[in-house]
Amino acid sequence: MASSTPQIKPYIAIPEEIKVPLDQMDQVIETFPDKYAVVWIAGKFYQSTNHETRTEPVKRRRITQHSWYKTFFCHRGGEKEITGPRKTITSKKRPRQKASKKIGCPAGMRITCYKKDLDNVVFTFKNQHNHAVGTKEDFCLLPVSKATKEFIRQKLREGHDCKEVQRQLNSYVRNNITVENSDEHSQQEVFHRDQISDPNLVYNQYKKMKEAALL
Numbered sequence: 331m332a333s334s335t336p337q338i339k340p341y342i343a344i345p346e347e348i349k350v351p352l353d354q355m356d357q358v359i360e361t362f363p364d365k366y367a368v369v370w371i372a373g374k375f376y377q378s379t380n381h382e383t384r385t386e387p388v389k390r391r392r393i394t395q396h397s398w399y400k401t402f403f404c405h406r407g408g409e410k411e412i413t414g415p416r417k418t419i420t421s422k423k424r425p426r427q428k429a430s431k432k433i434g435c436p437a438g439m440r441i442t443c444y445k446k447d448l449d450n451v452v453f454t455f456k457n458q459h460n461h462a463v464g465t466k467e468d469f470c471l472l473p474v475s476k477a478t479k480e481f482i483r484q485k486l487r488e489g490h491d492c493k494e495v496q497r498q499l500n501s502y503v504r505n506n507i508t509v510e511n512s513d514e515h516s517q518q519e520v521f522h523r524d525q526i527s528d529p530n531l532v533y534n535q536y537k538k539m540k541e542a543a544l545l
């Protein structure tokens with residue numbers, strides 16, 4: 331494991347295109363929530379058939395350039411969750427689900443592997459998000475970063491109780507934020523998901539570790 335303390339950095343804009351070696355693809359997919367404030371949900375996988383035996387209309391048949399591609403959609407895509415009157419019977423323990431996350435966002439991502447370059451993949455994006463990516467209202471719907479989660483788990487493994495871990499987490503978040511010297515971020519006090527404190531976060535990690543017999 332890396333010994334350096336992970337830094338909480340402001341989100342950056344998604345580039346138009348990302349090209350990486352095939353073996354780094356999964357790693358790059360994982361960086362999206364922490365780096366660009368977007369979570370992608372895996373969609374379909376399409377493989378190009380070498381022998382054109384598909385029953386496509388003749389005029390549409392052309393030589394495909396891709397070997398395969400995968401589609402993804404934004405985690406805020408899809409139907410709005412119905413937040414009508416609550417069913418009181420089921421609402422005893424669980425806190426209310428976060429306000430409707432799904433707002434029919436049309437944004438998508440595609441990862442393509444081309445026949446002429448099978449060792450690399452290209453990430454491309456289509457359609458704009460219909461929500462302001464990177465704003466507090468939006469990133470509060472993201473999961474807490476992996477680094478912060480790992481910090482919590484580490485402290486629990488060291489034997490601290492939830493209250494103490496929460497205290498250390500607060501100072502970790504305060505001390506590990508990298509504020510770039512730009513107007514954009516200095517005006518904004520809260521610019522990262524991990525700065526929003528969630529009273530259940532530490533306890534949920536504790537519970538998960540307990541259930542997995544890691545504590």
Ligand SMILES: [Zn+2]
Pocket residue numbers: 404405406407435436437458459460461
């Ligand atoms: Zn979106």
